[in-house]
Structures are given as structure tokens and as C-alpha cells.
Amino acid sequence: MDRSLYIAMNGAKQTLMAQTTNANNLANSQTTGFKADLEQSRSMPVFGPGYPTRVYAMTESPGTDLTSGPLAMTGRDLDVAINGEGWLVIEGADGKEAYTRAGDLRLTTEGLLQTGTGLAVMGNNGPIAIPPAEKLTIGSDGTISIIPQGANATALAVLDRIKLVKPDLDQLEKQNDGLLYLKDGGVSPEDASVRLIQGALEGSNVSTVGAMVEMIELAKNFELQTKVMKQADENSGISAKLMQMA
Incomplete structure (x- = not known):
């Protein structure tokens, strides 16, 4: 019984x-x-x-x-979506390199580029900082270009580049914070084949x-x-x- x-x-x-x-x-x-x-x-x-x-x-x-979610066009300059495979690199709350496909980016009052959850977006030399600008453009390769505040429309300056990676999916694991990390705790090299779409967001899968x-x-x-x-x-x-x- x-x-x-x-x-x-x-x-x-x-x-x-x-x-x-x-x-x-x-x-x-x-x-x-x-x-x-x-x-x-x-x-x-x-x-x-x-x-x-x-x-x-x-x-x-x-x-x-880890399949992709649907894309929605927003027209917002700071919204980006991965076109195909790949991940945005951000700094986790513990300081480790983490990966996400949530591209709802924002600027703090200090000019730091962050995700919608407040985590720093990583560039070539660490967290990305953006000075006051008339216009901001994010290229398909992650390159961030701005027209500095007070400058004319032809004064386009390349500022930084968002780090984009494409590790093997079997190397990734999702942790309690909802972000993806490498199972061995390492850092993934930048992958030039990853492409972004500005003005779009990837939804939940x-x-x-x-x-x-x-x-x-x-x-x-x-x-x-x-x-x-x-x-x-x-x-x-x-x-x-x-x-x-x-």
C-alpha cells in the first residue's frame, strides 16, 4: 500500500x-x-x-x-536584434562575460550603454560609453557611430563596436539570472560574421x-x-x- x-x-x-x-x-x-x-x-x-x-x-x-524568437520592427535607434545566429556580449552582475539576445538597449545619464535590465554592453575595450550626440547609428557589424552634439551632419565619428560572438550552443548554459554563460566559465572570441538589425527587437521564443x-x-x-x-x-x-x- x-x-x-x-x-x-x-x-x-x-x-x-x-x-x-x-x-x-x-x-x-x-x-x-x-x-x-x-x-x-x-x-x-x-x-x-x-x-x-x-x-x-x-x-x-x-x-x-535556444531557437530564435520572432522579430519586431520598432524604429528605435537603440533597439537591435541579432540577424541569424550569435549573441550580444554583456557584463553580468558578477562581472563575468554573459550573452543575451535581448537588444532593448538604453543610455544612462552618464552615457553608459546598457541592456533593458541595467547590465553594461561590452565593446572592444570593455563597457561602452557614449558622449552626448545629435544622432547615434549602430551598424550591422555592431559598429557605433555618432554625430557629436553641436556638430554638423557630416561629422560622423566611429565610437566603438559592440562585441558579438557565436559560440557553439552546446558550450552555453543558462543560469539563474536568465543569461547565457560558457560552461567552462571562459570568454568567447568575437565573431565578425554575426550581424545586427537596428530598430528591431527579438521577442521571446x-x-x-x-x-x-x-x-x-x-x-x-x-x-x-x-x-x-x-x-x-x-x-x-x-x-x-x-x-x-x-
Whole structure:
């Protein structure tokens, strides 16, 4: 009796964990450049003293869906999207090099170029700083050109270049901050083949409909597990009464 109760209890627990992952994906379906987390379940025997007669369900994250999201034209000078494969290089909160496809950039009052979440965008010589300018242009290769404030329209000056990289996808891992890092903690070399589109943003690659369908399936699965737990408890009670009669 305890086997069915244990398996149902563990299945319900793992279903709740899967719901957490799916809910996070759904909540970020409109987040610029977001990459969906994957989840799967498999059976695992419980090892310990004696023969492993118990089996439990285990939910695990096999990785991240790194496919591209849809592009939307915004016309904003500081919005950029990767055209094809590649990543923008930014400085993570811990100072390490991180990668993202969220190109909703902005300028601070000090002129620092940052992502929409406030992380510094990296250039040839570290974080990019931009002086006051009449106009700013970001080329397809990441080159940042400006017309300095007070200068005429022909005084175009090349300021810096956004660092763009294209590491192998199997070398990347998503961490708790939602950014991608190299698994070995290293730094990826710049790749000249990566191209940008100015005035565009890449959306989340989460399918809202797919996430909603999965949420319904997980809810039904959780309900089934709780029914099994209730039935196991009722059977245990009946068995106890039969033993008392004997």
C-alpha cells in the first residue's frame, strides 16, 4: 500500500516542479530575447539498503530552447536584434562575460550603454560609453557611430563596436539570472560574421498556446496523482478495519 502512496505523492511533487518551470516560461512570453527552459520527467529507482523496490518520478531540466524568437520592427535607434545566429556580449552582475539576445538597449545619464535590465554592453575595450550626440547609428557589424552634439551632419565619428560572438550552443548554459554563460566559465572570441538589425527587437521564443496546453495537462496530471493518493489512503483504512475484524 505504501508503494502506491509514495509513487503518487512523489509524482504530484514533481508535477508541481514542472508547473513552476512552465509558469516561468509563460510569464516571460512577452520578455525581449527570452529563451524557454525545458523540462522532462523520468522514473528513477530508490537506491539504499536492500533491493531497490521503490521507484519515483524525477523532473529535470535538460537544457534551454535556444531557437530564435520572432522579430519586431520598432524604429528605435537603440533597439537591435541579432540577424541569424550569435549573441550580444554583456557584463553580468558578477562581472563575468554573459550573452543575451535581448537588444532593448538604453543610455544612462552618464552615457553608459546598457541592456533593458541595467547590465553594461561590452565593446572592444570593455563597457561602452557614449558622449552626448545629435544622432547615434549602430551598424550591422555592431559598429557605433555618432554625430557629436553641436556638430554638423557630416561629422560622423566611429565610437566603438559592440562585441558579438557565436559560440557553439552546446558550450552555453543558462543560469539563474536568465543569461547565457560558457560552461567552462571562459570568454568567447568575437565573431565578425554575426550581424545586427537596428530598430528591431527579438521577442521571446515561448509559445503561449503551447505553454497554456502544457499547463492544463500538468494540472490534470496533478489531479490524477492526488486521486491515487486518496484512494491509497482509503484502501489502507479498509485494510486496517479488516485486520481488526480478524
